Amino acid sequence: MGQIKFDLPGEEILSPGHFACPGCGATLTMRYVLKALGRKTIVVIPACCWSVIDGPVPYSAAGVPVFHTAFESAASTASGIKAGLEIQGDHETTVVAFAGDGGTFDIGLQALSGAAERNEDFIYVCYDNEAYMNTGIQRSSATPFWAWTTTTPTESPKAEKKKNIVEILAAHRIPYLATASVAYPDDMIAKIQRAKEIKGTRFIHVFSPCPPGWKFEPEDSIKISRMAVESRIFPLFEVFNGRDYKLTREPAGTPVRDYLKSQGRFRHLKESDIQQIQSNVDEEWERLKGKLTFQVESRGKSHLHGVVDPERNPPMRRAIRK
Amino acid sequence: MSLYRIRNGNQMIAEGAIAAGCRFFAGYPITPASGIYKSMIDELPRRCDVAISSPDEISALAFCVGASQRGFKAMTATSGPGFSLMVETLQYAVMTETPLVIALVQRLGPSTGGATQGGQGDALFVGHSIAGGYTIPVFSPSTPKEAYELTVHAFNVSEQLRTPVVVLTDKEVAMTSENIDYEKLAVPEVVDRRYFSGDGQENYRSYFFNNPNDVPEFAAVGGTVKVVVTGSAHEMSGRLQKNSPETIEVLRHLNSKIASHSDLIMRLHVESDDEADFAVLSYGVSARTAGEAVAYLKEKGNRVTFCNLQTLFPIPEKEILNAAGNARKVVIVEENMTGLYKSQIEKLFPGKQVVGVNGVGRMITPKEIEEAVLSEK
Numbered sequence: 001m002g003q004i005k006f007d008l009p010g011e012e013i014l015s016p017g018h019f020a021c022p023g024c025g026a027t028l029t030m031r032y033v034l035k036a037l038g039r040k041t042i043v044v045i046p047a048c049c050w051s052v053i054d055g056p057v058p059y060s061a062a063g064v065p066v067f068h069t070a071f072e073s074a075a076s077t078a079s080g081i082k083a084g085l086e087i088q089g090d091h092e093t094t095v096v097a098f099a100g101d102g103g104t105f106d107i108g109l110q111a112l113s114g115a116a117e118r119n120e121d122f123i124y125v126c127y128d129n130e131a132y133m134n135t136g137i138q139r140s141s142a143t144p145f146w147a148w149t150t151t152t153p154t155e156s157p158k159a160e161k162k163k164n165i166v167e168i169l170a171a172h173r174i175p176y177l178a179t180a181s182v183a184y185p186d187d188m189i190a191k192i193q194r195a196k197e198i199k200g201t202r203f204i205h206v207f208s209p210c211p212p213g214w215k216f217e218p219e220d221s222i223k224i225s226r227m228a229v230e231s232r233i234f235p236l237f238e239v240f241n242g243r244d245y246k247l248t249r250e251p252a253g254t255p256v257r258d259y260l261k262s263q264g265r266f267r268h269l270k271e272s273d274i275q276q277i278q279s280n281v282d283e284e285w286e287r288l289k290g291k292l293t294f295q296v297e298s299r300g301k302s303h304l305h306g307v308v309d310p311e312r313n314p315p316m317r318r319a320i321r322k
Numbered sequence: 323m324s325l326y327r328i329r330n331g332n333q334m335i336a337e338g339a340i341a342a343g344c345r346f347f348a349g350y351p352i353t354p355a356s357g358i359y360k361s362m363i364d365e366l367p368r369r370c371d372v373a374i375s376s377p378d379e380i381s382a383l384a385f386c387v388g389a390s391q392r393g394f395k396a397m398t399a400t401s402g403p404g405f406s407l408m409v410e411t412l413q414y415a416v417m418t419e420t421p422l423v424i425a426l427v428q429r430l431g432p433s434t435g436g437a438t439q440g441g442q443g444d445a446l447f448v449g450h451s452i453a454g455g456y457t458i459p460v461f462s463p464s465t466p467k468e469a470y471e472l473t474v475h476a477f478n479v480s481e482q483l484r485t486p487v488v489v490l491t492d493k494e495v496a497m498t499s500e501n502i503d504y505e506k507l508a509v510p511e512v513v514d515r516r517y518f519s520g521d522g523q524e525n526y527r528s529y530f531f532n533n534p535n536d537v538p539e540f541a542a543v544g545g546t547v548k549v550v551v552t553g554s555a556h557e558m559s560g561r562l563q564k565n566s567p568e569t570i571e572v573l574r575h576l577n578s579k580i581a582s583h584s585d586l587i588m589r590l591h592v593e594s595d596d597e598a599d600f601a602v603l604s605y606g607v608s609a610r611t612a613g614e615a616v617a618y619l620k621e622k623g624n625r626v627t628f629c630n631l632q633t634l635f636p637i638p639e640k641e642i643l644n645a646a647g648n649a650r651k652v653v654i655v656e657e658n659m660t661g662l663y664k665s666q667i668e669k670l671f672p673g674k675q676v677v678g679v680n681g682v683g684r685m686i687t688p689k690e691i692e693e694a695v696l697s698e699k
């Protein structure tokens with residue numbers, strides 16, 4: 001495999017000494033988000049792993065102001081902080097709501113939906129570790145089909161499919177949303193930098209592996225994240241205005257089996273279960289591809305690059321590939 | 323004969339609920355109450371009953387209201403922040419006379435507070451959580467054994483009085499495991515709600531009572547008779563009327579059905595001494611240390627009455643006075659800043675010395691209690 005070199009912003013705003021478990025995807029996500037956004041950023045965190053990871057007051061690993069808020073209210077609090085900044089004439093500081101899947105897919109969805117409908121001007125980053133990890137691995141609506149959690153034990157694993165949060169947000173027609181993975185930091189940082197240049201509600205859905213919750217060794221976090229992308233379980237793409245879909249990485253289409261076999265939470269799966277998950281993934285992928293194709297045929301190639309009104313949204317600064 | 327098992331308070335609340343006939347549970351993850359959620363998820367489906375993961379606490383309690391109105395005994399479990407979200411639906415359950423049980427495992431508040439730090443700061447919040455000043459029964463176990471017994475009792479009370487009931491425990495009781503002798507469990511007989519005994523729509527009114535102290539007969543929504551379930555002020559038929567005399571009568575009934583059934587509700591553990599100089603009153607985990615302190619004091623020859631307030635609301639005024647009325651000094655032990663429950667009961671002891679022993683963010687030690695009892699100040 002050829003080596004790809006790319007430059008990431010050099011400054012480490014997130015400092016070591018945080019409280020995360022080894023191999024934590026959420027912590028890598030925060031690291032890249034802060035790299036991409038710089039120090040003029042306020043982070044709003046509801047109840048989630050990151051409300052612990054940041055460290056006990058007065059210590060904070062984040063390196064930027066962190067506002068801990070109630071579980072259901074990340075998007076509302078972020079809206080309020082942004083409004084406060086606007087009133088004070090600060091149009092530069094970026095407000096980021098940084099929430100887990102429970103605080104986004106479940107209890108925080110109402111606040112998020114309201115903010116998206118009003119097109120509140122902030123970036124919402126959901127680090128999705130696919131369960132309530134901080135309280136002891138209880139299932140959320142982001143938990144994938146047939147996965148083990150403490151509340152979906154192996155004798156009756158989760159029988160419902162993962163909620164498609166991206167489609168929910170796309171239906172709000174927000175100016176920008178993207179999926180990202182800690183295995184592709186250049187892609188993630190480029191997306192967050194692009195989001196920074198756009199006004200309105202921007203949503204980044206980050207695939208965020210959790211070694212203790214998914215039962216795998218911490219050193220495999222990146223490998224597993226890459227497998228999720230390559231097997232099309234978690235494709236990397238952008239959606240502009242809830243309408244224009246753009247794939248940012250063509251996945252290899254490897255079988256989901258390897259991905260599933262890499263984690264203890266799927267250890268109970270039978271061959272037929274794996275087949276069913278494969279066909280679910282294939283179906284979702286076809287659906288997504290259909291949206292991409294539609295763009296190409298009906299609008300012409302230029303729309304593949306995406307875009308939003310150039311007046312409102314200056315083009316993104318790409319990470320430099322050499 | 324003994325049958326020992328290692329159990330914590332959360333597990334015993336779950337087991338007690340099932341013993342009481344609970345067939346529906348809705349949960350949302352929150353430390354330190356997640357153990358109840360986990361136990362119910364493990365156990366209820368095996369019995370072909372239902373345990374649901376809800377997307378938030380508002381939904382969790384609303385699930386229970388729905389299940390209960392179909393005739394199932396239902397429970398949810400939470401801690402302070404989750405209970406805060408449940409309050410609207412809790413009031414709805416009071417207004418609609420819906421039997422259900424909430425297990426509230428206290429943590430250090432306010433807000434997110436200390437998720438893994440115990441506390442006893444929610445008693446007044448729970449006891450006064452109903453707009454308009456209505457009372458819901460609140461029970462407070464101090465051991466896993468009591469957690470089991472009081473949960474069964476809580477279901478019985480909720481069924482008989484058609485009211486939501488709170489089992490108020492705390493992190494230490496809920497999450498500390500100990501050896502339980504199942505043969506020694508004093509399990510009350512399980513009682514179910516009274517169903518509509520007549521027949522025909524013309525004879526049925528959803529909130530009908532002859533005497534305001536009576537509890538309306540229950541009929542399941544969507545059953546043989548049309549049931550009106552509404553959180554709006556209503557007459558006995560369920561007809562919305564904001565302030566007709568009958569509506570006010572129904573509201574008065576919501577209070578009096580609780581107040582008039584104090585014999586049915588009250589549970590206290592009292593070790594009384596007719597010649598007592600001192601009375602030590604406590605609840606929850608603090609009652610454990612208070613009990614220990616009382617034992618030390620008695621060993622040293624002091625005359626002490628001990629009262630474990632297993633019932634916090636309605637306030638067991640008569641029972642407290644019976645137990646502690648003759649003591650010259652009353653000491654109330656609870657793990658909060660200002661002595662919350664003390665503020666509710668000190669008026670029962672006019673002219674007497676009433677002292678609080680309190681602690682925040684830590685458990686109270688027997689020594690502190692001993693000193694407070696013997697102190698001349």
